[in-house]
Amino acid sequence: xxxxxxxxxxxxxxxxxxxxxxxxxxNIGGDLGGAVKGFKDxxxxxxxxxxxxxxxxxxxxxxxxQSVDKASDKxxxxxxxxxxx
Numbered sequence: 001x002x003x004x005x006x007x008x009x010x011x012x013x014x015x016x017x018x019x020x021x022x023x024x025x026x027n028i029g030g031d032l033g034g035a036v037k038g039f040k041d042x043x044x045x046x047x048x049x050x051x052x053x054x055x056x057x058x059x060x061x062x063x064x065x066q067s068v069d070k071a072s073d074k075x076x077x078x079x080x081x082x083x084x085x
Contacts, residue, residue: 017025
C-alpha cells in the first residue's frame with residue numbers, strides 16, 4: 001500500500017500528458033533543464049570568485065549628506081518624499 005506499482009505511474013503519466021499535452025511538457029522540461037544548467041554555472045562562477053576576492057575592511061559611514069563627494073553628485077538623484085493629502 002505504501003509504494004505504487006508501475007501501472008499507477010503509467011496511469012498518472014497518461015493523465016498528465018492528456019491534461020498538459022506533449023508540446024507543453026517538452027517546453028517545461030527544456031525550461032527546467034536550462035534553469036538547472038544556469039544554476040550550476042552560477043555556482044561555479046560564485047565559487048571561483050570567492051577565492052579570488054581580497055578581504056574587505058569595514059565600510060565607511062556617511063554622517064552628513066552635504067559631505068558627499070561632488071563627483072558622485074553627478075550620478076545620484078536627490079528626491080524628496082511627500083505624503084498625499
